[in-house]
Amino acid sequence: EPACTEPLQVLGRDVRVPLVTGGEVTYAALDYAASAPALQRVWDDVAAYAPYYGSVHRGAGYLSQLSTDLFENARRTVEEFLDCRDGDQVIFTRSTTDSLNLLARALPADCQVFVFETEHHASLLPWRDARVTYLNAPRTPGEAVQTLERALADRDPHGPALVCVTGASNVTGELWPVRELAAAAHAHGARIVLDAAQLAPHHPVSVRELDVDWVAFSGHKLYAPFGSGVLAGRADWLQEAEPYLAGGGASKAVARRTDGGVDVEWHTTAARHEAGSPNVIGAYSIASACKALTEAGFEGLVAREQELIARVRTGLAEVPEVKVLSLFGNDAPRVGVISFVVEGWNSSHFAAALSAEYGIGVRDGLFCAHPLVRTLLGSDPQEQGECGAPEAAPGEKSLNAIRVSFGAGTPDEHVERFVHAVR
Ligand code: PMP
Numbered sequence: 001e002p003a004c005t006e007p008l009q010v011l012g013r014d015v016r017v018p019l020v021t022g023g024e025v026t027y028a029a030l031d032y033a034a035s036a037p038a039l040q041r042v043w044d045d046v047a048a049y050a051p052y053y054g055s056v057h058r059g060a061g062y063l064s065q066l067s068t069d070l071f072e073n074a075r076r077t078v079e080e081f082l083d084c085r086d087g088d089q090v091i092f093t094r095s096t097t098d099s100l101n102l103l104a105r106a107l108p109a110d111c112q113v114f115v116f117e118t119e120h121h122a123s124l125l126p127w128r129d130a131r132v133t134y135l136n137a138p139r140t141p142g143e144a145v146q147t148l149e150r151a152l153a154d155r156d157p158h159g160p161a162l163v164c165v166t167g168a169s170n171v172t173g174e175l176w177p178v179r180e181l182a183a184a185a186h187a188h189g190a191r192i193v194l195d196a197a198q199l200a201p202h203h204p205v206s207v208r209e210l211d212v213d214w215v216a217f218s219g220h221k222l223y224a225p226f227g228s229g230v231l232a233g234r235a236d237w238l239q240e241a242e243p244y245l246a247g248g249g250a251s252k253a254v255a256r257r258t259d260g261g262v263d264v265e266w267h268t269t270a271a272r273h274e275a276g277s278p279n280v281i282g283a284y285s286i287a288s289a290c291k292a293l294t295e296a297g298f299e300g301l302v303a304r305e306q307e308l309i310a311r312v313r314t315g316l317a318e319v320p321e322v323k324v325l326s327l328f329g330n331d332a333p334r335v336g337v338i339s340f341v342v343e344g345w346n347s348s349h350f351a352a353a354l355s356a357e358y359g360i361g362v363r364d365g366l367f368c369a370h371p372l373v374r375t376l377l378g379s380d381p382q383e384q385g386e387c388g389a390p391e392a393a394p395g396e397k398s399l400n401a402i403r404v405s406f407g408a409g410t411p412d413e414h415v416e417r418f419v420h421a422v423r
Helices: 040-052 063-083 096-105 141-153 180-185 238-239 282-295 297-317 349-360 370-377 412-422
Strands: 016-018 024-027 089-093 112-116 131-135 159-168 190-193 214-218 229-233 251-256 263-268 322-324 335-341 362-366 401-403
Touching: 016 089, 040 063, 040 282, 063 089, 063 229, 063 282, 089 096, 089 238, 089 282, 096 190, 096 214, 096 229, 096 238, 112 141, 131 141, 141 159, 141 180, 159 180, 180 190, 297 322, 297 335, 297 412, 322 412, 335 349, 335 370, 349 362, 349 401, 370 401
Parallel strands: 112 131, 112 159, 159 190, 190 214
Antiparallel strands: 016 024, 089 229, 214 229, 251 263, 322 335, 335 401, 362 401
16 A cells, blocks of 8 residues: 555655855756656655565566556556557557657558657657658648648558647647547548647546547656656557567567577567566556546646646746747647747756756757747758757847746746746
8 A cells, every 4th residue: 555645746846956146945847848756646656665566477476466466557547547448558668759669660561651840859750761741830720630631631542641749749838639630630541649748747638539549658747757658559550560679578479490490479468569577667657647647636737737827928928038939829728838038048048047046947949849949939940950059149049949847736936936037
């Protein structure tokens, strides 16, 4: 029985950090979109389990059986959290990046892939070995659906096709019309995978209601520690594909052939793509976070986050030099992820000052979505450049941006301090 704490209390609320101006202050973690602080409840659950863990799957001992149960129960908890359909499989991976790369390796031959150029690199890049069509940045959710419909209408209707879309942008926080995009994909015989890395920590995600074929997310953005992620959804393509990793756990039976080679029969369950000793603690902590979020209820979380978003946006709007980045416009529904530039400031210096002078942790750069951020900054989306973009010359456009992001456990004081510091 794990210890039970307040469901959405996060770790690290009392950490003191030094200020360059002297003294110290409690750290204001406002970079949830990169990695959210872990829930105390997740930590307690892991600590309660730690003395009991043992090898999983074929271990005969009591603790091995206990660990196997916890690992397999974690799969069921995630299945429930995502409201999966009968026959869907939950595969534990390392992260969203890992999940999408796994799916990319499992595409049937000649699969066409459609992906908006605005995606995070994790959902933009894994498909480069397939026949991929990059779709231009839409300026409204409706335009996103039309753009996809047009592209799908032109495709070879007989071959397999996959659409990959992010539910909530890691740059603007804006929500994408996932249900409508899924309907468009299915109307044209294509499938769809949802990158829910930024959506799942902020909104309930129902595979069934959104009618997506797969969903991917990361534990470390969902208030669990680093190192584990999920790919959930339809089993067929995955079970027909070569295992992601070859090795023990994925193989059901292995035998020498008379010609000297080796024959393998692979599993046709989630284990097919989980070769090697699994990250049981990772899976268990994701399940613990899913339970904590479900028990606390998303309603309160969403309402609270919307208050914080409103406060940040009002605060930023009072500073004339600040420009908030948005693809779909001011009124677009969004999660607690806001990027902006400050006229006359280099974004990296600005973010460094927030840390050094105010103890606020934000992020600067192009946020692993280079084409999107360049489009939003009005620079050339085809330009090459690195994350730590160089300083813009006086009077020139910013080459990178600042991102503030928050969620469960963010106190008003962090947001007030941020608004004050920007001002
Ligand atoms: N997709 C989106 C929308 C993201 O924000 C991120 C992380 N920034 C990823 C994918 C990749 O997640 P991970 O680094 O955990 O693989």
